[in-house]
Ligand code: GP9
């Protein structure tokens with residue numbers, strides 16, 4: 001029992017480092033995915049703190065041997081009546097538990113039932129209680145879909161009935177109607193890399209050029225949970241949030257959703273996706289089919305002639321994809337492509353394959369003759385973050401080559417390119433300390449007591465997780481920057497406005513029409529242009545210099561909760577299919 005409970009602690013401790021959340025039994029199926037990213041786990045996740053929990057079996061053994069020595073196990077009665085001791089323990093435990101239960105507020109009990117505010121639950125109830133609760137919550141909709149079913153469906157229906165679905169027109173409405181769409185899902189690229197250069201060498205020169213010419217969304221966040229890449233694929237396609245227990249890709253891919261590929265298929269588009277990894281990763285073969293893609297090109301459709309990290313290198317992948325797109329373009333009237341890159345994936349350690357990109361810093365120092373001399377300080381060389389910049393640079397180069405190749409083949413004439421990061425690079429906070437606090441003159445990191453020291457706190461880390469989003473066409477120079485906060489779930493309504501489609505179930509907004517937007521994260525935190533609200537700790541960071549009222553916070557907190565509930569119920573209870581079944585019964589299609 002001790003080994004089992006210690007394992008629960010160690011696994012959760014490691015899991016927290018990676019996801020800032022806690023494990024769930026609903027992830028057992030999902031965890032098979034981790035086998036493929038095993039290296040990344042060992043290198044980035046296992047920390048000293050994870051082993052601290054080993055004190056439990058060690059102490060147990062010491063106690064055992066000491067008691068054994070005293071003859072405890074031969075004559076336990078000598079040490080007091082065992083029965084009375086057990087009853088005494090039970091009574092004390094019950095009293096403590098009752099006192100604890102009586103102090104719980106309605107909000108806390110509510111969180112226990114919903115289970116998404118995991119950090120709060122573990123802090124308040126402890127990891128064992130959390131884990132048992134998780135088992136109950138994960139099994140609930142599966143063992144008995146009737147359990148809570150009526151309420152769930154009613155809640156979703158009422159939410160959508162009360163929503164005004166009328167789309168506002170703006171200057172972007174229908175501007176791209178009928179054009180081809182190439183979506184480039186750029187693995188793990190964070191927005192701040194676009195603003196970065198090393199001695200004048202930009203990390204993402206290609207992306208920067210496209211951003212300058214196109215529409216550059218500078219405050220765009222992915223809303224992933226533990227399903228990372230696959231969560232983005234889901235949220236982008238449906239404008240719903242990832243499910244709070246488990247992943248849609250593994251557990252709920254077969255539910256019915258209104259998705260971008262399905263809508264576009266109805267509008268005469270050929271829809272396809274491409275990825276250089278195994279098709280089974282994140283259950284994509286099944287999931288992309290269920291989302292309505294006509295075809296999914298994966299590892300088996302490519303010649304694996306160059307491998308970096310998890311699979312086919314981005315450069316080779318793009319080269320081969322151009323041929324496939326050319327073929328499709330000659331046969332189909334219009335198409336929607338989702339192209340998922342791979343090379344820029346943690347642990348970013350195949351540095352020699354990324355190409356030459358020094359992440360150094362040049363400074364002038366005075367030599368012994370009193371002359372100024374330029375030196376190149378190593379700065380981020382040899383660090384995980386430094387390697388990440390090299391990988392991003394490679395990914396950017398690959399994208400640049402891809403755009404050029406499409407152009408050469410004449411495939412850009414009637415096509416809109418959308419580039420977005422799928423999620424952040426999942427680097428730890430401490431990886432940034434050197435980046436922000438490097439002293440090139442001494443080749444060392446400033447101490448935290450130095451007045452120039454820049455701390456990497458929770459909020460700066462969270463806000464820095466934003467990812468690029470650029471919409472670009474060859475023929476039109478937009479040169480527009482949009483800094484309204486935007487989430488992955490705003491993609492469907494925003495693209496929908498530009499291409500002339502919509503979904504009645506979208507939770508997000510058309511970013512060109514919205515007055516104030518809110519990005520709800522799957523852990524319950526939310527962000528507007530005014531504040532980042534940390535619902536785990538019930539506190540916030542103000543992003544503007546103006547007073548924030550209590551009612552402002554309450555309103556958005558309520559809305560966030562509603563979004564998460566609607567989304568979860570929609571997914572778990574297969575809302576759309578049920579709705580159709582009920583309609584069919586009413587119309588007599590089903591007796
Ligand atoms: C795997 C790739 C990575 O095929 O999409 O997935 P991630 O680990 O980022 O979720």
Ligand code: MN
Nearest residue numbers: 187188229422
């Ligand atoms: Mn990813």
